[in-house]
Amino acid sequence: MPSNSSALRATTLLVVEDDRALLDALRPALETVADDLVTAGTVSEALAALAAQQPEIVILDLGLPDIAGADACRAVRAETGSPILILTARSSGGEKVKLLDAGADDYVTKPFATDELLARVRALVRRSRAAPAGTMAPATIIDGDLEVDLREGTASRGSVPLKLTRIEWAILRALASQPGRTFTHRQIFDAVWARPYGNPSQYLRVYMTHLRQKLEREPANPRFLITDPGVGYRLEVPPRREDA
Amino acid sequence: MTPADAGTTSATKDLPPAPFQFNPIVGWLVWVAVFGAFWISCISVRPHIEQVHAVLGFLLVVLGAAATSTRRLALTLAIGGALAINLSFEEPYGTLFVHKALDALILIGFLAVALLATQLVSTARRQAAVARRRAAEVEQLASERIRLMAENEHAVMLQEAARAKDALLAAVSHDLRTPLTTIITLADQAAARGETGSVSIGREATRLSHLVENLLEYSRVHAGAWPVRLxxxxxxxxxxxxxxxxxxxxxxxxxxxxxxxxxxxxxxxxxxxxxxxxxxxxxxxxxxxxxxxxxxxxxxxxxxxxxxxxxxxxxxxxxxxxxxxxxxxxxxxxxxxxxxxxxxxxxxxxxxxxxxxxxxxxxxxxxxxxxxxxxxxxxxxxxxxxxxxx
The missing domain is CATH 3.30.565.10 (Histidine kinase-like ATPase, C-terminal domain)
Structure with missing residues (x-):
């Protein structure tokens, strides 16, 4: 694994973008994060490209001429397991929920800074390499005197053990399966509760509050358990000391 | 004028006029007077007329009353007519006795025809009244429906307008954001190569995009095109x-x-x-x-x-x-x-x-x-x- 994260590159990057000018402008920047750049101007071209070769990351613009919006995302998701990064002109919470539920991994709202786009691509590469399907990454969350061992199911602050309930562990593990990725409320229910259960949306908020009370130093100004307003929750794992 | 008024007016306007009818009290006064006058005049010319003339006359009075006044008046006059015929035109005069079998038959015949005719006329009138009321109701419902359809059409139009506004704003925002992204990307790269001036291009493009964003949001709020999920x-x-x-x-x-x-x-x-x-x-x-x-x-x-x-x-x-x-x-x-x-x-x-x-x-x-x-x-x-x- 490369020690410097800014050197992280995707092997193949598929960019689905119909605006020539934007594609030409992005090309030199994207070539710094991918060995091989494949482009497509429509969803059907993208599907043909996916049939020929599976890229490591897909960047998908939502304003394509043949299929628009979340349907485009669903069509691409059906053909690949690789992370999908969405470029979108809209930014409402409802739109984001739809995209994430349709299988997107992350989204960037236009207009964006080049650095931000590249950082998102690198984060997706790092995430997909660190967590091949099913495994849990990371095994532990360590921040100051807080230590959470997700595999063992133990947590402590200093020498004081913290007691998490079964559901709190399940939520934490679901979020930890892909740190930095926002999970919609629905995705969290699906991971934690196998069947319909009470008022899940409100219960989830209550469980998250309990988790923050236990794990965060300042629950109202959290460091790990981050709310993506109107969309869902994500776990931000603080950089490990040995990495820093 | 309210739409309901419009409905009633147009309903009565389009229907045939209701048949003539006396106010109940006036009807009683008029027909009892006619009945009395006919009876008295018949008695005064009794030697010159036959019983059948009087019977037909009373029958006409009963039918007239049935057609222009209440059923109760017509029934009363029918019974009154039978009594008058018995008293004044069947011997012995002045009594309720009937000597000839034919006279009794005439009396029963008169009563039966008068009652039956009254019943038929009043039933027909009642049905006509019901029909008229129904027609008026139908008319009113129809005009109500037209009004509702017009209102509905207006609501649909407003909805369409709001949707069109939203679609326009979305399209404008998309069409502005994509080129702005291109400009910002190119400026970023030029700045990375150390080209002077490109930093300002990037900064100004970012500022422009904030302005565009604010204007679009302001118009969306005012177009009522902002979905809210409380x-x-x-x-x-x-x-x-x-x-x-x-x-x-x-x-x-x-x-x-x-x-x-x-x-x-x-x-x-x-x-x-x-x-x-x-x-x-x-x-x-x-x-x-x-x-x-x-x-x-x-x-x-x-x-x-x-x-x-x-x-x-x-x-x-x-x-x-x-x-x-x-x-x-x-x-x-x-x-x-x-x-x-x-x-x-x-x-x-x-x-x-x-x-x-x-x-x-x-x-x-x-x-x-x-x-x-x-x-x-x-x-x-x-x-x-x-x-x-x-």
Whole structure:
């Protein structure tokens, strides 16, 4: 694994973008994060490209001429397991929920800074390499005197053990399966509760509050358990000391 | 004229006129008078006429009454007619005795014909009245339906207009954002190559995109094209989301975040994304106008059946004369430094978004020093999972 994260590159990057000018402008920047750049101007071209070769990351613009919006995302998701990064002109919470539920991994709202786009691509590469399907990454969350061992199911602050309930562990593990990725409320229910259960949306908020009370130093100004307003929750794992 | 009036008028206008009918009292007076006059005149010419003439005459009177007055009057006159025939035209006169079998037959025949005819006429009249009423009702329903259809058409048109506006705004925003992204990307790359001037291009394009964004949001709020999803939300969720969103954008201002002490489950009825947007905007405003390094505080407190989110800075404050003006569109403070970007829409949009959540956004405090903005929404109760499930 490369020690410097800014050197992280995707092997193949598929960019689905119909605006020539934007594609030409992005090309030199994207070539710094991918060995091989494949482009497509429509969803059907993208599907043909996916049939020929599976890229490591897909960047998908939502304003394509043949299929628009979340349907485009669903069509691409059906053909690949690789992370999908969405470029979108809209930014409402409802739109984001739809995209994430349709299988997107992350989204960037236009207009964006080049650095931000590249950082998102690198984060997706790092995430997909660190967590091949099913495994849990990371095994532990360590921040100051807080230590959470997700595999063992133990947590402590200093020498004081913290007691998490079964559901709190399940939520934490679901979020930890892909740190930095926002999970919609629905995705969290699906991971934690196998069947319909009470008022899940409100219960989830209550469980998250309990988790923050236990794990965060300042629950109202959290460091790990981050709310993506109107969309869902994500776990931000603080950089490990040995990495820093 | 109300639509209901219009319905009745047009209904009576299009139907055939109702048959003539006396007012009940007038009917009684007129027909009893006719009956009496006929009877007396018949008696006076009795030697010259035959019994059948009198019978036919009384029958006509009964039928006339049945056609123009009440059924009860006609029945009364029928019985009266039978008595009059018996008394005055069947021997022996002046008694109710009947000597000839044929006379009895005539009497029974008269009564039967008079009663039957009265019954038929009044039934026909009743049915005609019902039919007329139905026709009027149908007419009224039809005009009501036309009115409703017109109203519905109007509502559909308004809806279409709102949808068209929304679609237009979405298209404009997409068509502006994509080229702006291209410009910003090219400027970023040119700046990375060390080309002088490209930094300004990037900065100006970013500023332009903020302006476009603000104008679009302002028009969306005013077009009523902003979807709002009110939901019971934990206040701490909102505070945390604001804090993590603004952290990288407020430079060296220390941000303190404070939730209602002792009540981590304090909840409010709001749209989480909109609430975070308002508060993030307020915190960024504070960072923009307050002196470098000065602290900003973000807090949420329960206040009766409301929750108040407050953003306080240690900046110059807002003069009393400007306190309401700052919420007006396109207003920029007298003291605002010319290099502070924006067109003066931020607070107008924030207030409109607060109102969309049935809340308020106001300026609190004395205005002497520091600014305290309060976003107030309805308090709510979050539904807690049953203890065993945890």
């Amino acid at each position: 939901d019971t939300t934990i206040v701490e969720d909102v505070l945390g989301a604001v804090a993590s969103e603004v952290r990288s954008r407020i430079d060296d201002h220390p941000l303190s975040v404070r939730a209602q002490p002792g009540d981590p489950l304090l909840a409010a009825m709001l749209d989480e994304a909109l609430a975070v947007r308002i508060l993030a905007n307020l915190v960024e405003n504070a960072a923009k106008y307050a002196p470098d390094g000065s602290p900003i505080s973000l807090e949420a407190l329960a206040d009766g059946d409301h929750v108040v989110f407050a953003v306080t800075d240690a900046g110059p404050g807002i003069p009393v004369v400007e306190r309401e003006k700052v919420f007006e569109a396109f207003y920029r403070g007298e003291r605002a430094a010319p290099d502070v970007g924006g067109v003066g829409l931020g607070l107008a949009i924030a207030r409109a978004l607060a109102e969309l959540q049935l809340g308020t956004l106001t300026l609190a405090g004395t205005g002497v020093s520091g600014t305290r903005m309060e976003f107030r929404v309805k308090r709510a109760t979050i539904e807690e999972p049953p203890p065993l499930a945890a």
